[in-house]
Amino acid sequence: QQQVKQSPQSLIVQKGGISIINCAYENTAFDYFPWYQQFPGKGPALLIAIRPDVSEKKEGRFTISFNKSAKQFSLHIMDSQPGDSATYFCAASSYNTDKLIFGTGTRLQVFP
Amino acid sequence: DVKVTQSSRYLVKRTGEKVFLECVQDMDHENMFWYRQDPGLGLRLIYFSYDVKMKEKGDIPEGYSVSREKKERFSLILESASTNQTSMYLCASSLFGIRQETQYFGPGTRLLVL
Numbered sequence: 001q002q003q004v005k006q007s008p009q010s011l012i013v014q015k016g017g018i019s020i021i022n023c024a025y026e027n028t029a030f031d032y033f034p035w036y037q038q039f040p041g042k043g044p045a046l047l048i049a050i051r052p053d054v055s056e057k058k059e060g061r062f063t064i065s066f067n068k069s070a071k072q073f074s075l076h077i078m079d080s081q082p083g084d085s086a087t088y089f090c091a092a093s094s095y096n097t098d099k100l101i102f103g104t105g106t107r108l109q110v111f112p
Numbered sequence: 113d114v115k116v117t118q119s120s121r122y123l124v125k126r127t128g129e130k131v132f133l134e135c136v137q138d139m140d141h142e143n144m145f146w147y148r149q150d151p152g153l154g155l156r157l158i159y160f161s162y163d164v165k166m167k168e169k170g171d172i173p174e175g176y177s178v179s180r181e182k183k184e185r186f187s188l189i190l191e192s193a194s195t196n197q198t199s200m201y202l203c204a205s206s207l208f209g210i211r212q213e214t215q216y217f218g219p220g221t222r223l224l225v226l
Contacts, residue, residue: 009152032212043116043202043217044155089154093212098143098162099170100215104154 003027004092006103013110019077021106023090026071030092034100035064035075038087047088048075080110115139116218118203123223131190133221135203142208144186145215146170146178149200161186162208193225 005024013019023033034049050057050064050073057064063076077084090103119134137144145160147170157170159178167178175197179187186205190197201221207213 006154034212034214041219043204043219045217046214049214095212098206098208098212099145099157099160100212102147102155104152 003101004103006090010107013080015110015112017080019080019108021075021088023103024072025092029094031095032093033073034091036089044089082110082112085110116203116205116216118218118221120221123221125193125225127194127225129193131193133188133201135186135218136184137205141205143206145204146188147202149202195225198225
C-alpha cells in the first residue's frame with residue numbers, strides 16, 4: 001500500500017521558474033518528512049527535512065511547506081536551475097522507527 | 113566524508129542463480145538498509161538491520177535474504193534470481209536513534225536477470 005503519494009511524476013520547468021512537488025500521507029503517526037534528491041547514476045541524498053511543529057522550512061532556494069490538517073507537504077524550488085534537474089523523493093517516518101516510507105518520485109527537468 | 117560503497121555498479125545474472133550484493137559503510141552507523149528502485153514505484157524497503165546479526169523485513173522481503181556479520185557490512189542475497197528482480201538496488205546507512213537520522217545512500221547496483 002502506498003502510504004505517501006507523490007505528484008507529479010514528471011515536471012518540466014524553465015530556468016528561473018518555480019518547481020512545485022506535492023506529497024500526501026495517510027498515517028497520522030508520521031512526524032518527520034524529508035526530501036531526497038537523486039542525480040543520474042547516484043544514490044539519493046538528503047536535501048531538506050521538516051517536522052510537524054513548523055509549517056515551513058527554507059534552505060536557500062528550497063522550501064518545504066507543511067499542512068498538518070490536510071496531511072500534505074510540498075517542495076518548492078525557487079529560481080529553478082538546470083543543475084536542479086534530478087529526481088526528487090518525498091518520504092515520511094514515525095517517531096518510533098528509523099524506517100522511511102518513500103513517495104514514487106518526481107523527475108524534474110529544468111531547461112535553459 | 114561519509115561513504116557507502118556497493119560492490120558492483122552493474123550485474124548481469126541468469127535466472128536461478130544465487131546473487132550476492134555487498135554494501136559497506138565507513139561511518140560506524142548502526143542502521144543499514146536495502147531498497148530496490150523501480151520507475152513509478154519509488155524506493156521500496158526490502159530489509160533493514162539495526163545491529164550486527166539483527167534484521168527486520170521491510171515491505172517487499174519475498175525472494176530476498178540478508179546477512180550482517182560485521183557492523184560495517186550488509187549483504188543482500190537473492191537465493192534464486194528471477195527476471196522480476198531486475199532492478200536498481202540501493203544500500204543506505206544511518207545512525208540509530210529516535211530522531212530519524214539522515215540516511216546515506218550508496219551509488220546503487222543495477223541488476224539484470226536474464
